[in-house]
Amino acid sequence: MNNEQRILRNALGSFATGVTIVTTRGEDGKDLGRTANSFSSVSLDPPLILWSLSKTSSAFAAFKQSNYFAVHILAADQDTLSGAFASSAANPFDHMEVKRGHDDIPLIEDCAARFECRTTYQYEGGDHIIFVGEVVDFQHSSTPPLLFHGGQYGRLVSHQKSEYSFASRAESLTPDDFIYLISRVFYKIREEAVGERKKRGWSDAQYAVLTLLGHEDGRSRDEIYRIGRARGDEVDHQTLEDLEHRGLITQQGGADPDSTVRLTESGRRAMIEIVALLKASEAQCLAPMHDNEIRILKQLLSKLAIDEQRQGWPPIPKPLDRQAP
Structure with missing residues (x-):
């Protein structure tokens, strides 16, 4: 050729x-x-x-x-x-x-x-x-x-006619439209879970620790502090002590930075309940979309998340009920 x-x-x-x-x-x-x-x-x-x-x-x-x-x-x-x-x-x-x-x-x-x-x-x-x-x-x-x-x-992604004109829509957008839209979806999905978290009396830092352990149990104290800081959560020694006092985690190795932190059975059950709320909210949020569009959306977001580990974020979550206790 x-x-x-x-x-x-x-x-x-x-x-x-x-x-x-x-x-x-x-x-x-x-x-x-x-x-x-x-x-x-x-x-x-x-x-x-x-x-x-x-x-x-x-x-x-x-x-x-x-x-x-x-x-x-x-x-x-x-x-x-x-x-x-x-x-x-x-x-x-x-x-x-x-x-x-x-x-x-x-x-x-x-x-x-x-x-x-x-x-x-x-x-x-x-x-x-x-x-x-x-x-x-x-x-x-x-x-x-x-x-x-x-x-x-x-x-194939369905092309649906907008119910608003471009001019009226443009006036309603924030300067950074992408971040605005992603944020709205994010807060819409987690709204009910956040309410449940507050009922349980968990602080943002405590929830961050539980989430990290839900993604991958058995992390070291030092790793939890490092990822917590990367996410903007003020995770410290007192955060872990409070969670252990509540019976949600165990610490093996005391105050040693390399000591292992794990969810207890109560902690794991609590996180499964929170994840169930998140999944229900996610399903409700995605209900107007076709299955094919959902797959495309996830593929595109996966491309944006490709550097997540380099930025200090934990790996893609694994189902809690499939992890070893």
């Missing part, structure tokens, strides 16, 4: 598409499939679709001779499957159980949609052949599709 062709390919990549795997069965009985984003609908009456395949593809002869093929529109979580069928180095069907369609063509399960087609026309298209197929059977679901844009996979 020369430089001009590469530039053209990059320009064509500006158009976002879905991702499909097209499958067929060769004359030798071998199942074949190739990843393609050239899929397009052609007609409803009769029902026709098209896709194209490079003449240099190792599967070219099989598709050209086949009377039937199936087009699978991949679901958002099937990017690994797409990658497997994009390479001719190995045949993914060698390790898959498949259903059979017309003329015994292999069918992949759990896709966003699937079309079984009879090969109707084949047209020359430069270095590709364009296959037109008549849809003889199809299935579809509400599963969000996998997207491809600019050489990368993506997910």
Whole structure:
């Protein structure tokens, strides 16, 4: 591929598409499939679709001779499957159980949609052949599709019209809109848990210690002080003494900076109850969003949190009920 062709390919990549795997069965009985984003609908009456395949593809002869093929529109979580069928180095069907369609063509399960087609026309298209197929059977679901844009996979996010004009919305924003929005969501989720914490008489510093131990039990006193300071919490010797007096933690090693601090059974139970409140608030806050949008949101926030340990923050929380006491 020369430089001009590469530039053209990059320009064509500006158009976002879905991702499909097209499958067929060769004359030798071998199942074949190739990843393609050239899929397009052609007609409803009769029902026709098209896709194209490079003449240099190792599967070219099989598709050209086949009377039937199936087009699978991949679901958002099937990017690994797409990658497997994009390479001719190995045949993914060698390790898959498949259903059979017309003329015994292999069918992949759990896709966003699937079309079984009879090969109707084949047209020359430069270095590709364009296959037109008549849809003889199809299935579809509400599963969000996998997207491809600019050489990368993506997910679909619904574009909803704002109920406010841009001008009126802009007047209501703070100077730093991102921080404002993140903060509102953060405080909305933790509001009920904060109220419960106050009922229990825990200070901010005490709650910080319990949270750290909930993330990872058995921390040293020195580590708790260091992370507490990084978070802006005034955690000190008295904080730990008060929690131990309440029966929520134990300290092994006395005042030694390397002494180990652990949650007691009462402390662990209390934290599980607080986490349950947080999870309930989180579910309520995310209720207006689709599952696919929630996954995208978490992926994006994970990118922002990638340096959390370098900044002194604890690792991503682990479920309390799965940790060793």
